[in-house]
Amino acid sequence: MGAAALITGASAGLGLEFAKCFAADHIDVVLVARRKDRLDALAAELVAAHGIKAHVISADLMEPAGARQLIADVNALGVDIGWLVNNAGFGTSGLFHELDAAKEAAEVQLNCVALTELTRAFVPGMVARKTGRILNIGSTAGFQPGPLMATYYATKAFVNSFTEALAYELRGTGVTATVSCPGATATEFAAVAGTDTSKLFAGDVATAEQVAAEAYAAMNEGRAMIVHGLRNKLMAFGSALTPRAVVLSMAAGMNRRA
Numbered sequence: 356m357g358a359a360a361l362i363t364g365a366s367a368g369l370g371l372e373f374a375k376c377f378a379a380d381h382i383d384v385v386l387v388a389r390r391k392d393r394l395d396a397l398a399a400e401l402v403a404a405h406g407i408k409a410h411v412i413s414a415d416l417m418e419p420a421g422a423r424q425l426i427a428d429v430n431a432l433g434v435d436i437g438w439l440v441n442n443a444g445f446g447t448s449g450l451f452h453e454l455d456a457a458k459e460a461a462e463v464q465l466n467c468v469a470l471t472e473l474t475r476a477f478v479p480g481m482v483a484r485k486t487g488r489i490l491n492i493g494s495t496a497g498f499q500p501g502p503l504m505a506t507y508y509a510t511k512a513f514v515n516s517f518t519e520a521l522a523y524e525l526r527g528t529g530v531t532a533t534v535s536c537p538g539a540t541a542t543e544f545a546a547v548a549g550t551d552t553s554k555l556f557a558g559d560v561a562t563a564e565q566v567a568a569e570a571y572a573a574m575n576e577g578r579a580m581i582v583h584g585l586r587n588k589l590m591a592f593g594s595a596l597t598p599r600a601v602v603l604s605m606a607a608g609m610n611r612r613a
């Protein structure tokens with residue numbers, strides 16, 4: 356394995372929990388997000404608890420040049436990236452034609468383009484070293500279209516599809532790709548997306564710690580995909596067998612604000 360794990364979106368929610376998983380396994384981390392104060396605090400905590408090296412890079416991956424700048428910053432650190440966790444992401448909610456145009460584009464930039472650029476930058480080194488793991492955070496949202504969160508669901512369909520295809524291509528190289536597909540999980544996501552009052556977040560919501568631990572284990576096992584929780588598994592795979600009109604109306608119902 357390479358020397359460090361690069362984790363985007365490590366300042367909150369799932370990303371913060373992924374950082375703890377790597378540190379507990381004595382793997383050095385490169386923590387990335389916009390809120391540097393939070394990353395610095397997490398880095399200090401992980402160094403003190405586990406004696407690892409924790410690098411902090413503040414980056415805005417919604418900016419078109421953000422991923423390229425991050426790749427340059429990581430290369431300047433001089434560490435091999437043996438694990439890449441493409442976790443940073445956000446959602447928006449509402450009628451697409453009424454949403455802020457620049458924010459919808461930025462959502463695609465962060466959730467899809469930056470993820471693709473970072474994967475393309477770090478996979479060749481892993482393949483050359485014949486070892487490495489990619490963990491992309493997709494979603495159960497990626498299994499069907501999502502009226503009232505149209506862009507978000509579409510970005511996660513991209514992440515799910517891209518990662519499964521990548522996992523297939525990488526067979527036999529020593530490098531694996533895993534997509535984690537959580538359902539509603541208690542993080543800052545719902546407040547950022549404006550969906551905290553939707554049905555989606557009304558019922559049983561998983562904890563970030565639980566989802567991250569499962570995804571981390573699936574990555575280590577080299578599984579191509581993990582859908583978290585029985586209800587999410589049934590919904591994800593059931594949607595493929597359900598008439599599209601029913602799927603669309605169910606998704607719209609889940610995404611509607613109370």
Ligand SMILES: NC(=O)c1ccc[n+]([C@@H]2O[C@H](COP(=O)([O-])OP(=O)(O)OC[C@H]3O[C@@H](n4cnc5c(N)ncnc54)[C@H](OP(=O)(O)O)[C@@H]3O)[C@@H](O)[C@H]2O)c1
Pocket residue numbers: 363364365366367368369370387388389390391414415416417418442443444445446465492493494495536537538539540541542543544545547
């Ligand atoms: N929570 C759920 O219900 C759920 C379900 C399925 C999938 N997911 C996916 O899980 C992943 C993690 O989300 P979460 O639930 O942990 O949400 P979260 O608590 O809001 O965390 C999002 C992370 O992404 C970072 N981020 C946001 N915009 C960024 C930008 N422009 N540049 C760099 N980093 C940025 C945030 O840090 P800064 O704000 O400091 O930049 C934060 O660390 C996302 O891809 C999300 O789509 C979440």
